[in-house]
Amino acid sequence: MTIRRAVITGLGAVAPGGIGVDAYWKQLTDGQSATGPITLFDPSPYRSRIAAEVDFDPVAAGLGPREIRRMDRATQFAVVAAREALGDSGLESGAAPAERTAVALGTAVGCTTRMEQEYVILSDSGRDWLVDSSYAVRELYSQFVPSSMAVELARLAGAAGPVSVVSDGCTSGLDAVGHAVDLIQEGSADVVVSGGTDAPIAPITLACFDAIKATSPRNDDAEHASRPFDRTRNGLVLGEGAAVLVVEELEHATRRGAHIYAEVSGFATRCNAYHMTGLRADGIEMAEAIRVALEQSALAPDDVDYVNAHGSSTRQNDRHETAAFKRSLGEHARRVAISSIKSMIGHSLGAIGALELVACALAMEHGTIPPTANLREPDPECDLDYVPLVAREQPVDTVLSVGSGFGGFQSAVVLARPDRRFP
Amino acid sequence: MTSTLADGAAVVTGIGIAAPTGLGTSAYWAATLAGESGIRPITRFDATRYPVRVGGEVDGFVAEQHVPSRLLPQTDHSTRLSLAAGAEALAASGLTAQDAPEFGIGIATASSMGGFEFGQRELGHLWALGAQHVSAYQSFAWFYAVNTGQLSIRHGLRGPGTTVVSDQAGGLDALGAARRQIRKGTAAVLAGGVDSALCPLGLAGQLSTGELAASDDPRGAYLPFDRAAAGHVPGEGGAFLILEDPAFAQARGATVHGEIAGYASTFDLFPDGPDADGLLRAARQALADAGLAPFDIDVVFGDASGRPDADRAEAAVLVALFGPNGVPVTAPKSATGRLCAGAGALDVATALLSLRDGVIPPTVHVREVDPGHQIDLVVGEPRRPTGRLRTALVLARGHGGFNAALVVRGPATTAAAPPTSPANPGPSRP
Numbered sequence: 001m002t003i004r005r006a007v008i009t010g011l012g013a014v015a016p017g018g019i020g021v022d023a024y025w026k027q028l029t030d031g032q033s034a035t036g037p038i039t040l041f042d043p044s045p046y047r048s049r050i051a052a053e054v055d056f057d058p059v060a061a062g063l064g065p066r067e068i069r070r071m072d073r074a075t076q077f078a079v080v081a082a083r084e085a086l087g088d089s090g091l092e093s094g095a096a097p098a099e100r101t102a103v104a105l106g107t108a109v110g111c112t113t114r115m116e117q118e119y120v121i122l123s124d125s126g127r128d129w130l131v132d133s134s135y136a137v138r139e140l141y142s143q144f145v146p147s148s149m150a151v152e153l154a155r156l157a158g159a160a161g162p163v164s165v166v167s168d169g170c171t172s173g174l175d176a177v178g179h180a181v182d183l184i185q186e187g188s189a190d191v192v193v194s195g196g197t198d199a200p201i202a203p204i205t206l207a208c209f210d211a212i213k214a215t216s217p218r219n220d221d222a223e224h225a226s227r228p229f230d231r232t233r234n235g236l237v238l239g240e241g242a243a244v245l246v247v248e249e250l251e252h253a254t255r256r257g258a259h260i261y262a263e264v265s266g267f268a269t270r271c272n273a274y275h276m277t278g279l280r281a282d283g284i285e286m287a288e289a290i291r292v293a294l295e296q297s298a299l300a301p302d303d304v305d306y307v308n309a310h311g312s313s314t315r316q317n318d319r320h321e322t323a324a325f326k327r328s329l330g331e332h333a334r335r336v337a338i339s340s341i342k343s344m345i346g347h348s349l350g351a352i353g354a355l356e357l358v359a360c361a362l363a364m365e366h367g368t369i370p371p372t373a374n375l376r377e378p379d380p381e382c383d384l385d386y387v388p389l390v391a392r393e394q395p396v397d398t399v400l401s402v403g404s405g406f407g408g409f410q411s412a413v414v415l416a417r418p419d420r421r422f423p
Numbered sequence: 424m425t426s427t428l429a430d431g432a433a434v435v436t437g438i439g440i441a442a443p444t445g446l447g448t449s450a451y452w453a454a455t456l457a458g459e460s461g462i463r464p465i466t467r468f469d470a471t472r473y474p475v476r477v478g479g480e481v482d483g484f485v486a487e488q489h490v491p492s493r494l495l496p497q498t499d500h501s502t503r504l505s506l507a508a509g510a511e512a513l514a515a516s517g518l519t520a521q522d523a524p525e526f527g528i529g530i531a532t533a534s535s536m537g538g539f540e541f542g543q544r545e546l547g548h549l550w551a552l553g554a555q556h557v558s559a560y561q562s563f564a565w566f567y568a569v570n571t572g573q574l575s576i577r578h579g580l581r582g583p584g585t586t587v588v589s590d591q592a593g594g595l596d597a598l599g600a601a602r603r604q605i606r607k608g609t610a611a612v613l614a615g616g617v618d619s620a621l622c623p624l625g626l627a628g629q630l631s632t633g634e635l636a637a638s639d640d641p642r643g644a645y646l647p648f649d650r651a652a653a654g655h656v657p658g659e660g661g662a663f664l665i666l667e668d669p670a671f672a673q674a675r676g677a678t679v680h681g682e683i684a685g686y687a688s689t690f691d692l693f694p695d696g697p698d699a700d701g702l703l704r705a706a707r708q709a710l711a712d713a714g715l716a717p718f719d720i721d722v723v724f725g726d727a728s729g730r731p732d733a734d735r736a737e738a739a740v741l742v743a744l745f746g747p748n749g750v751p752v753t754a755p756k757s758a759t760g761r762l763c764a765g766a767g768a769l770d771v772a773t774a775l776l777s778l779r780d781g782v783i784p785p786t787v788h789v790r791e792v793d794p795g796h797q798i799d800l801v802v803g804e805p806r807r808p809t810g811r812l813r814t815a816l817v818l819a820r821g822h823g824g825f826n827a828a829l830v831v832r833g834p835a836t837t838a839a840a841p842p843t844s845p846a847n848p849g850p851s852r853p
Contacts (some may be wrong), residue, residue: 003813047553098692099704109566110537110588119546122627126550128471129543133627140631141822144624145536146567147590150822154690160701163690163825164596165588167534167567182603188687192844196738204546207554208561270526271584276497276563285581406563407572409584 006184007020007033007418008261009253009356010089011064012081012248014197016052016239018347019061020084024355025362028370029391033067033344035237038201040391046206048215048269050222052206052239052346053137053201070109070124074199075149076353077242082153082193089246089256093158098160102189103153105165106172106196108350108405110146112201118143135166140226148180153193153244155415157221161189169405170310171269171305173243174413178267190252196354197242205238214314227374228311228340229318229382236312239346243354250418260315261361262399266293279316283324286402286410290328298422299398304336307393308356308401309386311340312347313413322382324402324410337394339387343373350364353403353411360399360415424833432684433612435831436677437516437665438772439508440791441617442657443479443759447511452776453785456805460758462641462656466601469622475671476769476785478621478641479760482699497560498573499538501619501659503743505570506577509663510616513578516665518611520579529609531576531584531600532663533593533616533764535821538565540622574613582609585765589703590821591726592688594661594767599686601666610671615768633820634730642788645728645761648734648755648800655729658756662772666817675709676787681775684814685713685830686840694824695732702726702818702828703740709828715814722783724770724817725758727754729761733791737818747797751806754786766820771831776816778833782807 013020017027017034027034035052043049048380054077058068063078070081086092116236121130133140146165154163166176173196178193216235218225226237253260270285294301307317307329310321311418324341325333341359348355363369368391375388438448443461445451454461459478470476481504486495489507498506513519520528541566548556564570568586575584583604587596594616601614620629629635636654638644645656672679687708691701710717721747726737741752755773756766777783783806792800816830 002503077541099689103690108568115542116546119543119624120550122624123547123550126547126679128624129547130472131623133473133630136627136631138631144539144628145588145590145822147593147821147823147825149588154841155692158692160690160692160704162688164588164593164688165567167586167588168571168584169563169566169568172568178586178602180461184606186603186606203543203554204549204561207549207557208545208559210554211557211559212562214562231424235535267584269583271530271572273520273579273581274574275574285526319757323750392521405568406566407568407584409568409572409576412810 003150004185004187006181006247006264007192007249007250007253008245008361008367009185009248009258010085011086011361012244013355014054014081014299015241015403016054018339028341028344028359029368031373031389033223035226035346039232040201041203042230047210048217049219050225051201055303069284071152072114072143073122074197075152076083077331078105078149078197079152079156081195081242081244082156085244085246087158090211092244098158098188099155102161102183102192103150103159103163103193104176104192104348105150105153106176106354107129107146107165107167107198108172109198109200112205113142114143114171116202116204116380157193157195158229167411169407170349170355171403171405171409171411174348174403174411175269175351177245177354178358181264181267184247184249190249192247193244194247198349198351199240200349201238202239219328223348226313226343226375227312227345228372229379229386230375231377231379233313236314237346239348241348241351241355243358245246245354245357254411260418262415264362264413265297265416268292269409269411272408272410274408278322281319281323282321283286283327286404287323289410289412290400293414297414297416298417303398304400305396306363306399307336307338308360308399309338309340310402310404313342316378319381322384325384333384337369337387338384339370341370350399352381356401357413360401363396364399368393433605433666434568434669434679434682435664435666435674435775436672436679437512439511439663440772441481441508442660445469446481446484449765455755458785458787460787462760469625473626473653474637475635476819477641477644479657480621481660499564500670501538501617502569502573503618504619504660509574509613511578512613512663512665513789516677518665521609527610529612530584531597531603531612531614532568533571533587533597534622534762535590535593535618535817536625537567537624538569539620541565541588543624545623557787567716579725580613584752585790589825590760591763591822592821592825592827593764595620595819595827596688597618598683598771602683602686605666606666610664611667613663614666615661615663617661618763618765620763621659623658645729645757646759646789647729648792648796650791652703652729652731652734652791656760658760658762661762664772666721679834681778681831681833683829684832688713689828691824699736702737702820705826705828706740706744706816709830713830715830719814720750721818723750723752723813723814724774725752725754726755726818726820738798741798748799750802751783751801752798753801753853755784757789758787767827770817771829774817774831778812780813781812
């Protein structure tokens, strides 16, 4: 039996600092930070008052009034990114059989924004535990459940195959693309619209991230607050956005002459079974995920040209991850280029893994590695090459992208050239 | 022995249940066979101002008996129920993290709305009292992956972990995801779904679908396939199963309750339209995946929406597959309400118990099956077929167009019986 392989044939992005793949890529390779003071609402009650917001006008982005009414902000992001990705792949609705088209969308916190807005109305600003459902909008349910996001993408793409949301905290974006690969490889679909979306910049998110001191309080220097691997890092900067990747069976893509960005050659995830928000310093589970993803790709650590790090800019993550790279890549960890784009676009929870994979595919496409912005004082405990400040021109044939999420999820995805030589 | 299993099958070695009709597998199964109902007036909050005032609550659940005290402040009700059911499934299978290779046990759960009651409470703290009153645990207690994370931590499960959200189809999709993990080399997976959104905000959300029955009669509100069907009642609970690689289960001497022989999921772009064929496609694909034909199926556990048009659509699928009244159909969920992401997993657990004991539990409350459906719905007393009861088809649909189908086969002792055809019905269970 021939092995079915999964390749990326379309990209779409809605990111802080840039809507559309071209603007997003320019942002990243310029090393420009998109973090700033929160403008979506008054953040003054909160410890951390900064975020990487998307400058998003749904009308300008092509959404109709009904779509805007029924969709959460995160759903709107996903739909805009999916339209771009489907256009890029040449697979607009109807171009592939519906039964062979699937959706795998990652999200960590789903319709948070709209849920909170509707809650405030139904509960009269929290005064009424027994909310008054007569104030509910029609189809309130769709604004509470993240499955409605997958429904929207399925309708957009004309997908009648397997459709679901993958929600694994901050690895959701990577895991959704991994799920897409599973669906292709096992033969359940030929085309999967996959990716991630989240719009978590809402009062409830700020309040709970404040409570665990996960977010950076560097309010007076918002632009430089996300500084992964820097000695002075003091927390993540919340972000938002969406990325969609069209993942397609290799033969299917080749037959129709599609442009192939990369093969998704490996995907693995492991749980650390340790703590809902804490990480052990040793990075064992992430290292195992990396090892398995490389093994699936028939690649060795030395083959990796670029590592897209989780690099969330928290004290514990960046140390944990550095240990995982050393454990899984050995000596090559000291040679390979590693960077975290969260330094520029913040941490958009379930979206970020997909945004990072888009960046990885573009790094392979353009032979450019986006930098880790704001990394000026290296942490002695993070002693690898994190490509500080300035993008690096370099051929990139194999990429490793990793993620780490609340709940203990540790994931690794490998992108490679489909025509690479196998040992 | 494993040669009788479907290619790439996963065997079930443990069941854990938290349902309105019983907490724990034996209590649940006894109540289900006795035709007891778990649908009662909602007690968790004052529901008198809602048009829907009955639901399936897990009765008599004392969280302190199932959840360590340090986890109580950080867990939603649905997570506490999940911890209880997950622990029961693992204990029943005799599996611990020490029994498997490192990273050898994975986890796959389904959720529809996350820890919704916890989320509502913390939103209330934020908006009524201020940001400083929000629990630090809100950062994860309400989100969809919480049960995957908490169960993984509680039991030291370090293999692949994932959370599926596909509304009410999710319970089956999580089992499908678990079987996929096993095919890729994981020895065992804790999988299923336990869900709850029986809080004011959750009920308001469910009400907006227009799919709930506006009735406060616990025995008359949810009547799937009945002439009087007029929607469903909400419920909470679900089940977790231990799925294992057959060789791994055999090597450790585990008791096998049956196997997940086939699975498929599909989507309907126009779920209420006349051309919606997703459920039929899912069922056919799951059968093909199991290497079975419709005549191999001995009982169907229906999705049983309770909305007349959706019941009609499901009945049409059953007639297309099996012919009019061609196979016994049951929906024990009429006694629990619809459990969101918990429903499919509980139906699979119920199917396994049904195959084990050679008895089909009834669809309680239903008095007059709509004759237009042309389905053989098991109502009233449990049915003990004189013929074969070895293989079950479980169907699920989720709001928005999600469909899933899963084929369960009884334990290998019966699976080893000679092949059968409609003309040559197999031996009945001993």
